[in-house]
Amino acid sequence: MAGAVSVEIVVAGLVLVVLVALVVARPLIAGGGEDEEPAPADDRRAALEAAKEAKYREIRDAELDFRMGKMSEGDYRTTDRELRAQAITILKRIDELDGEKPEPR
């Protein structure tokens, strides 16, 4: 009985190992799994997009804080200026990834 049980485990295990191997080996055989693999530019873009969203949220938060009277106007203008400058930097970096050059002022 114990021998029969062991055989069952081995057979089931082999089947599962083969299935797993087929799945994990695919990117190694297909040369990197291009469809799944992020290009370095996509990776940087994703990080920049996330940073942009976070910066937009900060800008909105600062405006809301000012409108709610938590900040003086002077502090708000300074903070807003800094945050918008940081957001513009992020947008420029995104544009550079797209290959567009920013318009000269």
Next chain:
Amino acid sequence: MAATGTASLYVALLTALYAVGAAVYGGVTGKRAFVVSARRAFYCLAALLTLAMVVLEAAYLRTDLSFALVAQNSSTDTPTFYKATAMWSSQAGSLLLWAFLLGVLSSAVLFLTRRKHREIVPWATAVLGVVAVFFLGLMVFIGEAKPFATLATPAVEGAGLNPLLRHPAMMFHPPMLYLGYVGFTIPFAFAVGALVARSTGADWIRSTRRFALVAWTFLGFGVLLGALWSYAELGWGGYWAWDPVENAALMPWLTGTAFIHSIMVQEKRGMLRRWNVVLIITTFVLAITGTFLVRSGILDSIHAFGESTLGRPFLGFIGLVVVGSAALVVSRWDDLRSEARLDSLLSREAFFLLNNLVLVGIAAVVFWGTFFPLISDAIGPERSFGPPAFNAVTTPLAIVLVLLAGIGPVLAWRRATLAALGRALRFPLAVTAVTVAALLALAPVTDNLGGMAALAMFAFVAFTLAVIAQEFWRGARARRVMAKESWPVALANLVGRNRRRYGGYIVHAGIAFLFLGVAASSAFVEQSDVRISPGDTVEVGGYSVTYEQPTAELGGDGAGTGAPITLGALLTVKKGDETFTLRPLRNYFPSNDPSTGPISRYFEGEATSEVDLNWGLRQDLWTAVRPDLAAFEDFIAEGDRRFADSSGPIQAAAIRGIVDEYGADPPPAAFRMLVSPLVSWIWIGGAVVVFGALLALWPSPEARRRRVTSLYAARLGRELSRA
């Protein structure tokens, strides 16, 4: 089927080992194919562990008594709901649940980050893989942790689920806790990955923030379910005893609370980087320690720890994590320098830091109080650190915490002026003053207001709720000015477009409600322990409680626990014009000890209280009964002698006779009655916290649209470049 389950665990272990190796190789060499392969290995891991869960779950539902776990924790007469959830009542089953959740959540985060964090993901994958290897290793190599161990001869009947666990709260409690523990593994893995890759900005936080908040929510919900089970099931009338098992789950929740606050500071200001990595490492270590505490036998005594085969591996893994993480943090210390400095002590980030210190302080007290008795037991006579000591230290800290939860929202990031703060605090301070005055004025009416601690807590709860209400009002007013919207539209848009902020405020309100309930029910509970007979009346907390008659049933447990014998009482309660009934019960489950007699085994096994409550927003009336069976000992012993060799139906008739006799001529029974003011607000507060957290988690529609658009733009750019 057990063979399939066993094979799936073996292959899962191999897969996890492969994932670690492939991820590390891919991270070191930059060969992306191996990183992708490691991610796919995790998808396979999730599938394999799902298969293992399905096999074990099916065994429980079928009551396949060839499975050792099923024979030990279930039975043919266990109700189906408890069969389905009994899997994680056992050590091996709970370890499988841990590993399964780790596989699924890891797959989810690796899928979501497949196009991001090229430098971090390989190392995060490796860390997740190491954790998976640990848990799978336990289940594959250690006898008492094997979920698919079989019996050479299947049992005729199972031992049944521990009667104390036959409560819905206790069945959902482990999955909620483990979702919390496993959820915190994700930001931990990404933090380690960020340290290895020297990518110590806020990127890894943005990707794992939601996992941290989900983990925190589920862990808190699990802790609350445990408290609810204690209140509704254990028969002592309380919900928190500072028990080591309770503390084991509370500690990572406390440091996790600190973490989800301080990562906001890092996101916005680039500050507290060192603090955040130390905090998430600590949270993860405490999560593993929590599992270790419950599973290693150490809670019985330090000496029992040595007898458990799980204790040493857990301790070794915790040591590896602590030493490895510490070495990594030290080596990256300069990379973790903050980008900015604190502009003002009167700022939201300063108060977040203060809030963090209080939370970590409470966690440290709980840690010391939990482990000190174990350490003292190891080196000499055990010294306890009981509830009075815990309460003495944590209560003032909790009061400060509620105050900070009120002050934080009125402060701006970077710098708030005293004038702005003064304006913002006028209304909340007025509400607080009125609340305190009203409570002090009521003092002669309600016995007394209890200690200064309860009064302080009530005051700060009022303060915090007033601040939050004011935040909603001021925010909606600001929005009306900005967007020219009506009040309802302004309020809806305010919350909809600022879900993190206002979801957080709702969470703070929930915490305030929760502490309101804790303070009131702790300070002003009225308890009465009496021994009364049918017809007797007891006065407690303004209620008149009359013991009308006993109840005695076979197989009639309305709570669905499957108890064969249920004895209880019918109580009539009056207060003013209000009249209602309560029916506290006590369930009796048969003993599995073969040395007990055929009749006495039904009265000498586990017995559980099924309390009855009259819930209310103002107060609960809680009752529990303990029937006195001493008068029936002679009958029961006689039954054992006379019916030892009788058939089952005859023995059942004998038991029915004893039960019916109890119903007809009961001896006095012991009752505990509690009147707990505002205790329902603990559960209401918990529900509000969960709602607030879900709101904070929900992505905003604008962000979703922008993300989709940018992905398409990127894909278009890539494909055009190939053409």
